[in-house]
Amino acid sequence: MKGRKLLMIPGPIEFEPEVLHAMSIPTTSHVAADFITVFANSLELMRTVWKSPKGQPFIVSGTGTLAMDMAAANLIEKGDDVLVISTGYFGKRFKDILERYGANTTLLEAPLGEVVSLEVIEKELKTGSYKVLTFTHVDTSTGLLVDPKPIAHLAKKYNVLSILDGVCSVAGEEINQDEWELDVVLTASQKAIGVPPGLALLMASQKAMRVWENRKTPVSNYYADWTNWLPIMSAYEAGRPSYFGTPAVNLIVALETSLKIIVQEGMDTRVKRHQNLAKAFRAGIAALNLEILPKTNTIAAHTLSAVYYPKGIDGAALSAKMVADNVIIAGGLLPK
Structure with missing residues (x-):
């Protein structure tokens, strides 16, 4: 990168x-x-x-x-x-x-x-x-x-x-x-x-x-x-x-x-790949003691993950730090 x-x-x-x-x-x-x-x-x-x-x-x-x-x-x-x-x-x-x-x-x-x-x-x-x-x-x-x-x-x-x-x-x-x-x-x-x-x-x-x-x-x-x-x-x-x-x-x-x-690739194979990647990604998020916005994994998307910022951490500051480390994430669309 x-x-x-x-x-x-x-x-x-x-x-x-x-x-x-x-x-x-x-x-x-x-x-x-x-x-x-x-x-x-x-x-x-x-x-x-x-x-x-x-x-x-x-x-x-x-x-x-x-x-x-x-x-x-x-x-x-x-x-x-x-x-x-x-x-x-x-x-x-x-x-x-x-x-x-x-x-x-x-x-x-x-x-x-x-x-x-x-x-x-x-x-x-x-x-x-x-x-x-x-x-x-x-x-x-x-x-x-x-x-x-x-x-x-x-x-x-x-x-x-x-x-x-x-x-x-x-x-x-x-x-x-x-x-x-x-x-x-x-x-x-x-x-x-x-x-x-x-x-x-x-x-x-x-x-x-x-x-x-x-x-x-x-x-x-x-x-x-x-x-x-x-x-x-x-x-x-x-x-x-x-x-x-x-x-x-x-x-x-x-x-x-x-x-x-x-x-x-084939649509069935492609969808399954997204599902497997999302499952692994959510497991990684959970291992970091972070939470996703969907209340259950069964209603969590496989094409993106909406993750709450760590408690007590300023989201804008974290995003800026990630940009400095060459990773760009999206901020939230919903104020609440």
Whole structure:
């Protein structure tokens, strides 16, 4: 690590040398034949990583927040009722985004360090008339892990669209989008996907696409509108040039590189590796008499660990000391 610092934050992460090399190649045209092939390959590789062979992938220049914004903009119309299941900062952010598009939101959140129970979720779905429910797979602010499968089952039972914020989980935690019938799974490039920041990545189910196609009002966000982006995705997959907004060419070349590495490892193997590493990391934390924020290991994420500062130690001072020793960690998002 001589001459550089070890990056130990949720994202950007430490990237594979092959990915960084892909970023450094001369930039080609976004309608060049070789780039069209790269883009098409990336879309198909996403289906493998998401385990969604029937899904519609989108690759758009932007952040994870844009991916959240795209899901809300395209699936929400004014007056729609939406259930937001929150385990931290980013659950509440989704609530704010949904309300920008006129949604009537209901927020369910558990005490800090816990997750909302399935019983509470089902009780709310029984009493309400919801079009959509959203939940965060792994919330960066708390390190809490939510099991998507039973929540997706409840969404199907009550005929509600399910949107999974997988910014901190896709390609690191277990996700079977088609099998679990999740309608939207979204993420960003800079975390477990393993590409520098700048790409919003989203997979929509056929059901979600039908809901979008049958909406009664135009999408009120021009840049996020699938009306503009779907023809681009379709054209690239068909091997044809197309244009709406100039894509982040080098990032997408890097995306294809990283997705190939991920697929070569195999999703089941990759998820198991994250689980084993997280288990070992938490054992090390416990051996130092430190505590993690999740109340139990069963709801602790495998893609990041939220660790309390040692009692009686100033967090800012500790972080500064670690930076001086060439290790960078992330400070907390939640004041409490």
